Amino acid sequence: AQKVTQAQTEISVVEKEDVTLDCVYETRDTTYYLFWYKQPPSGELVFLIRRNSFDEQNEISGRYSWNFQKSTSSFNFTITASQVVDSAVYFCALRISPSGSARQLTFGSGTQLTVLP
């Protein structure tokens, strides 16, 4: 069985601070995908990034960056120079067997990020 753990339930930072959201996953599969989603106060779930298990390159997109480390089964998300608009719940998710029939996403419990002005 697979599992995603987001140990940080809530994080509060002041605008312009950097913040890292932790994600630890468990799976016995060697092929899998990891995702981050953002859920702003309006409620919709917005896809941010996908990473596959055989690509450990870190990724940067503007103020967002992701650090994938298979050795520690972690896929952490850093927001640089945070802004009030970054306030949201962030979910990490795992999907195994992309070539098979299983298509379910296993979600972590989410981290509520509050950025104070």
Place this chain on the structure above:
Amino acid sequence: DAGVIQSPRHEVTEMGQEVTLRCKPISGHDYLFWYRQTMMRGLELLIYFNNNVPIDDSGMPEDRFSAKMPNASFSTLKIQPSEPRDSAVYFCASSFRQGPYEQYFGPGTRLTVT
């Protein structure tokens, strides 16, 4: 391009009533997923379809819940009879069979059963 469309956005009903939630996936997507989000249980997958065929409904909580996908552009999730513990936000998501595997979510339907 239009994203996943869900209706209604909000639904308030009394216990015992039938509730039908609707979803239109992104055009061309082969997979459709129904999720439920609550404070207690987080995001739970209820059921998903591939090419209109239900693949895994192990997440459907009870026989009161049923889902259909009569064609590639429409799916329903029905609760009959509804109970207060069904109150939640229900999300529909869709994805391609090949290539990018990320799921794109609709805005959700907030269901309140009194």
